[in-house]
Amino acid sequence: MISLENLEPVFQQVFDDQSITLQRETTADDIEEWDSLTHMNLVIALELKFSIKFALGELQKLKNVGDMLDLINKKAAK
Amino acid sequence: MRYELIQNNQYNIGHICTAQQCAAGRGNKLAMRWFSPRMERSDYTFFELERSTNRFANLLQGLGITKGEVLFTFLPKSTEQMVAFLGSLKAECITGTLFSNFGEDALLDRLGDSAARLVVTRKSLYRKIERIRDQLPALRTIILTDVAADLSADVLSWSRLMAEASETFTVPVTTADTPSVLHYTSGSTGKPKGVLHRHGSILQQSRTANEVLGLGDDDLFWCTADQGWVTGTSYGIIGPWSLGVTQLHYAGGYDAGHWFDLLQREQVTVWYTAPTALRMLMREEQELYRGLDLSHLKQIFSVGEPLNPEVISWSRSCLDKEIYDTWFQTETGAIMIANRPGVPVRPGSMGVALPGIEPGILADDGSKLPAGSQGNLCLKAGWDSMFITYLNNDSAYRSKFRDGWYYTGDMAWQDRDGYYWFLGRSDDVINTSGHLVSPFEVESALLELPEIAESGVIGVPDELLFEKVIAFVHIHAGIEFTAELELKIRLHIANRLSSVAIPQEVLQLENLPKNKSGKIMRRVLKARYLGLDAGDISTLEE
Numbered sequence: 001m002i003s004l005e006n007l008e009p010v011f012q013q014v015f016d017d018q019s020i021t022l023q024r025e026t027t028a029d030d031i032e033e034w035d036s037l038t039h040m041n042l043v044i045a046l047e048l049k050f051s052i053k054f055a056l057g058e059l060q061k062l063k064n065v066g067d068m069l070d071l072i073n074k075k076a077a078k
Numbered sequence: 079m080r081y082e083l084i085q086n087n088q089y090n091i092g093h094i095c096t097a098q099q100c101a102a103g104r105g106n107k108l109a110m111r112w113f114s115p116r117m118e119r120s121d122y123t124f125f126e127l128e129r130s131t132n133r134f135a136n137l138l139q140g141l142g143i144t145k146g147e148v149l150f151t152f153l154p155k156s157t158e159q160m161v162a163f164l165g166s167l168k169a170e171c172i173t174g175t176l177f178s179n180f181g182e183d184a185l186l187d188r189l190g191d192s193a194a195r196l197v198v199t200r201k202s203l204y205r206k207i208e209r210i211r212d213q214l215p216a217l218r219t220i221i222l223t224d225v226a227a228d229l230s231a232d233v234l235s236w237s238r239l240m241a242e243a244s245e246t247f248t249v250p251v252t253t254a255d256t257p258s259v260l261h262y263t264s265g266s267t268g269k270p271k272g273v274l275h276r277h278g279s280i281l282q283q284s285r286t287a288n289e290v291l292g293l294g295d296d297d298l299f300w301c302t303a304d305q306g307w308v309t310g311t312s313y314g315i316i317g318p319w320s321l322g323v324t325q326l327h328y329a330g331g332y333d334a335g336h337w338f339d340l341l342q343r344e345q346v347t348v349w350y351t352a353p354t355a356l357r358m359l360m361r362e363e364q365e366l367y368r369g370l371d372l373s374h375l376k377q378i379f380s381v382g383e384p385l386n387p388e389v390i391s392w393s394r395s396c397l398d399k400e401i402y403d404t405w406f407q408t409e410t411g412a413i414m415i416a417n418r419p420g421v422p423v424r425p426g427s428m429g430v431a432l433p434g435i436e437p438g439i440l441a442d443d444g445s446k447l448p449a450g451s452q453g454n455l456c457l458k459a460g461w462d463s464m465f466i467t468y469l470n471n472d473s474a475y476r477s478k479f480r481d482g483w484y485y486t487g488d489m490a491w492q493d494r495d496g497y498y499w500f501l502g503r504s505d506d507v508i509n510t511s512g513h514l515v516s517p518f519e520v521e522s523a524l525l526e527l528p529e530i531a532e533s534g535v536i537g538v539p540d541e542l543l544f545e546k547v548i549a550f551v552h553i554h555a556g557i558e559f560t561a562e563l564e565l566k567i568r569l570h571i572a573n574r575l576s577s578v579a580i581p582q583e584v585l586q587l588e589n590l591p592k593n594k595s596g597k598i599m600r601r602v603l604k605a606r607y608l609g610l611d612a613g614d615i616s617t618l619e620e
Contacts, residue, residue: 016181016573017202028331029115032154032202033179035331037577041568048561 002050002073007065010049014042024066050076083284083320089277090252091259092135092168094284095319096128097249104322111298112157113340115330122157124322127164130240132247134165137239141196141219145170145250148260149196150189151305152176152203155329158223158236159305162198163315167258168249172274174260177306178203179577183523186210187269188262189217191470198236200224254278260469261308263408264516266505272469273408279312280320282412282463286432287317290404290418291348291379298374300326300340301350307513308408309381312463313350317412334362338370345374352382353389354511356401357542360392367396377419379404382512383544384500387425403429405500407486408514409478411463415498427497428490435461439492444481452501455490456483506600508537510545513578517600520581523574524549527567529557532590534598535581538607549581550603552590559586 004022011020015033028034034042043054046068052075062068085098099105105125112120143149149166150173153159159175166173176188176197185206189197193216197207201222211217222229223236258277262270287293291313299318303309318325326344330336332355341349378393378401385403393401404416405428415437417429431437436458439447447453459482468475478485489501508515517535524533532552537545549567553559564584571580591602605612 014569014572016569017205019202019205032200033572033577035179035577037580038179038572040582041565041572041580044561044565044568048565 002069002076004065004069007046007069007072010045011042014038014045022065024064024069026065027063046072052076081321083281086251087253088249088251089254089256089280090168090170090249091277091280091316091320092131092164092166093249093252094280095164095316096124096131096168099124099319099322100128102322107322108324109319110157110160111324111326111344113326113328113330113336115328117330117336117339120157127161127319129245130161131165131168132245133240133243134161135168135247135249136243138166138169138171138196140239140243143169143171143195143219146172146257147196148172148174148192148194149198150174150176150192150194152178152180152185152197152199152207153223153305154178154200155304155327156223158198160315160327163305163311167277168247170250170252170256172257172260174262174272175305175307175311177304177576177578179572180206180306181572181574181576182206182210183519183574184270184576186213188272189214191262191269192260192272195219196221198223204233252277254281255466257466259311259411261311261408264507264514264519265474266507266516267518268474270516270519271471271474273308273465274467274469275411275463276466279411279463280316282461283312283317284320285462286413286416287313287321287323290402290413290416290432291317291350292377292419293318293321293323293348295322297347298324298326298345299348299350300328300346302328302337302352302355303350303381308406308411309350309352309512312406312412332358334359334366338366341375342371347374347376348379349375349377350379350381352512353380353385353403354383354543356380356385356389356393360389360396361542364396370397372397372399375399377402379416381406381413383509384426384428390423390425403427405429405498407488409465409484409486410457410461411465414457414461424493424497427493427499429498430496431498437492437498438483439490440483440485444483449492449494452489452491454504455486455488455498455500457486458482459484506536508535508545508547510537510540510547510578511543515547515579519575520547520549520571520579521598523571523579524551524567526574527570529553529563530567532598534587534590534600534603536600536604536607538604540582543582546582547579548603548607549584550587550590551584552587 109124109127110122151159196219198221220233228234259275301314381404402417404413406413415428417423438456439453520535521533534550540546591599602612
């Protein structure tokens with residue numbers, strides 16, 4: 001089971017900020033550098049880290065990091 | 079009675095946008111309706127704007143920052159950015175705005191070249207400046223907008239400083255030629271150049287806010303541009319407030335739901351946005367637009383990249399609104415060529431020249447070309463918002479002018495009815511979602527990675543972004559080009575330069591095409607990527 005603690009280092013690496021801590025409620029508005037362009041970096045980093053593949057547009061429907069974590073766990077379990 | 083923009087020879091932008099509005103009886107009028115990314119609303123009157131900008135001007139004086147010295151904001155969209163911008167102009171400092179996604183190289187270039195004395199930022203962004211601070215000897219003070227108390231003798235608290243500063247300030251009578259705003263822009267070679275403007279630019283910014291955007295006393299205006307770029311300062315601050323117009327600002331990024339909620343609920347009357355955003359809206363579920371009441375929205379304007387005719391058709395059919403494309407650049411400071419109400423829109427064109435602006439299509443030898451001919455888009459020098467120099471690089475500034483014409487770097491043609499049509503850049507600069515990206519800067523950043531031996535960067539057409547950044551890399555022998563390396567490259571560009579410079583594709587090449595003097599031939603890379611004829615390759619070293 002992947003947890004928020006497992007996601008944190010990926011976020012810290014992608015957004016170059018070791019102080020990032022994640023809650024299920026965290027959104028792009030809470031992280032200064034999370035925009036549509038850096039989002040692509042996050043997608044690639046998550047795919048590499050957890051050996052999963054996101055479908056096109058799949059992440060756009062997610063409301064927050066909690067939703068993202070659930071989707072990653074669902075994919076990792078397959 | 080007609081409102082006089084310049085009163086008693088006072089050209090000070092900060093004064094005109096605040097104190098002059100209060101003196102004109104607009105003190106209690108709403109200057110800004112601010113929405114946080116979570117849609118929390120705050121309202122600010124012109125009186126409040128006047129007092130807070132006075133406080134900022136006073137705190138600068140208290141810190142010993144004087145006329146002509148440079149300071150920057152390095153903030154995401156925030157009210158502090160607006161206050162610092164106008165307050166520093168009141169104190170006759172030169173003020174710049176740094177895009178909040180700039181990385182360390184981008185910051186070092188700008189803060190170093192300008193010898194900036196002060197930066198207003200946030201704690202989370204300050205870490206980037208901290209890493210390069212030992213290379214910035216002129217940088218004396220950092221102000222953090224989100225700490226309650228000073229962190230050290232030179233890392234100070236905004237709230238503490240603002241609370242202690244007086245809310246009255248006498249703005250000196252500022253001449254039109256006094257330096258004002260500094261924005262850095264990317265070229266195809268060399269470091270970014272500091273485009274310096276003057277307080278007199280407000281004449282053109284105000285005139286175009288009125289005559290092109292049609293802004294008047296009863297309007298609610300929303301410019302979606304980030305204040306890190308020229309549109310965000312010329313039309314997200316100066317133009318509308320010079321006329322006492324209420325502005326809406328939303329601190330979040332692109333969000334179709336929030337955007338249309340704001341347009342409808344707040345009854346925005348004039349909206350200024352960008353083609354990439356409009357193309358993204360066009361791709362949303364069209365259900366989103368059903369039942370919307372946009373009856374208060376009089377006009378939509380666009381700037382940053384050419385607006386494709388499909389977007390204009392979509393807006394006509396889906397929103398029942400016309401979109402007017404406008405053209406200007408950092409160096410011009412304000413709109414020069416535009417489609418505007420009262421002039422029939424020719425979809426795909428840049429529009430017609432504004433009164434007092436004289437564009438010309440010139441051949442490389444400087445001769446003026448007739449209608450229908452393709453050439454360099456130039457402007458007769460001398461308009462009010464013309465930049466006054468590239469900071470510390472006057473030779474580059476002078477090289478942009480020939481025989482009284484300013485060469486914009488854009489290629490265009492003019493039809494027989496006076497409409498201008500954009501063709502492309504005359505250099506290799508990449509326009510991606512309205513932001514100019516220097517291939518040279520991206521190539522240089524790529525070479526900082528030990529795995530990369532050579533790099534070549536180009537821009538190619540993209541349906542959404544207008545152009546996208548493509549990087550070609552030749553990696554050292556024995557190193558494998560893996561997905562991990564690609565991610566490393568993307569993160570490196572994001573963290574050293576900016577998110578806007580991230581290559582959309584990174585492609586590996588065994589040999590990059592070079593001329594006989596060893597220069598990467600971007601033209602050949604582009605032709606190969608697009609499957610086109612590379613043209614004259616007689617200088618190619620294979």
